Amino acid sequence: MIIDAHAHVGIDLVFEEVRSEAEIIAAMDANKIDATIVQGMYGHIYLDEIRENHDRIARLAKQTPRRVFGMITMTPYLHEADFYTEARRCVQELGFVGMKLHPLAFACSPLNARAEMMWKVCDELEIPLMVHTGAGVPLSLPSMVIRRCKQFPRVPCVLAHCGTLIYADEAFLAAHECPNVFLETSWTAPHHIIHAVKTFGAQRVLFAADEIANVTTELAKYRSLPISSEERDQCLWRTANTVFRLGF
Ligand SMILES: [Zn+2]
Numbered sequence: 346m347i348i349d350a351h352a353h354v355g356i357d358l359v360f361e362e363v364r365s366e367a368e369i370i371a372a373m374d375a376n377k378i379d380a381t382i383v384q385g386m387y388g389h390i391y392l393d394e395i396r397e398n399h400d401r402i403a404r405l406a407k408q409t410p411r412r413v414f415g416m417i418t419m420t421p422y423l424h425e426a427d428f429y430t431e432a433r434r435c436v437q438e439l440g441f442v443g444m445k446l447h448p449l450a451f452a453c454s455p456l457n458a459r460a461e462m463m464w465k466v467c468d469e470l471e472i473p474l475m476v477h478t479g480a481g482v483p484l485s486l487p488s489m490v491i492r493r494c495k496q497f498p499r500v501p502c503v504l505a506h507c508g509t510l511i512y513a514d515e516a517f518l519a520a521h522e523c524p525n526v527f528l529e530t531s532w533t534a535p536h537h538i539i540h541a542v543k544t545f546g547a548q549r550v551l552f553a554a555d556e557i558a559n560v561t562t563e564l565a566k567y568r569s570l571p572i573s574s575e576e577r578d579q580c581l582w583r584t585a586n587t588v589f590r591l592g593f
Contacts, residue, residue: 346593348582349372349373349381349560351505351531351553354405355398357451358388364557366405372557373412375565379399379582380411382442383590384475386575387420387450392427395419399431403439414591415441420451421459429466436470438475442589443503445518448489449481455489464497473501473588478516479509487516494523503527503551513537520545527588530580531555536565537580538580542572551588 352372353364364386373381383405385398395418402415417435421428435441444462444467446453453460454477467474478487494502507528508516517540520526530542531553539567541550554560554569567577586593 346582346584347378347380347552348591348593349378349554350420350442350503350529350585350589351555352381352383352557353386353555354383354402355386357386358521360387360414360441362386364534367588369405369413370409370558372554372560373556374499378560380591382416382585384416384445386449387418390420392423395423396431396434398440399435399441399516402441404433411593414589415439417472419443421446421450421457421463423443425462426460428462431522432466432470438526441473443589445475445477445482446533447477447503448484449477452484454484455493461493461496462537464493467500471499471590473503474526475503475505475507479506479512479517479532482512487512487519490526491519491522494519494525497526498523499525501525503529503588505529505553506555507529507537509543509546510534513540517541517544520549527551527584528565530566531559531563535570537568539572541568542570542576542580546589547572547576547586548584550580551584552581553585555584
């Protein structure tokens, strides 16, 4: 079994990308991905657009039951009441399994008060928070999550891209400091994945591609690593299954 914990659908106004449902499903079929956690795109600041983007993910999840799961993607600079209401709708009505904080795209450091609100909402709704790390420092420095992860020990925090190569050591520092930090390995160098598995255990490491065109490459990395088949299995689906409570 394989679970990809990080894919995008929609129109991105910040990074100017467009990704479709059909592309996601085609990449899943081509690479034998059993389930994918799909999040939205960035730059949408109006609540009606944000709701539409979430509904779009929910439609895909409904069309492909147990193959696609949704992740909340919305700017934390909405009115707080709107943020809470939409997050609750996503989890309780649409069945979403996590929330995303992109410090660069949202212009919001994990230490910002609005990021604290995101952690609070995740704590209340019992969902993990995925935080982008790497490009976009200092906002996206992995160490920025340490204080929040200690403040919200019940919220699993998934570090997307594990610091993206150059900040991998800092992602490892966060994982060392906080047992609720999990390392998502899209764009991560193979030797850093080995280090993460050997240092923290495969139950703290999870496979993801982030980009449709990156799925085959990320899978090839895992297949080439000198780790046990149990460790590989754990990274390829069991960790995501546990962290996002997917129930496989
Ligand atoms: Zn991404």
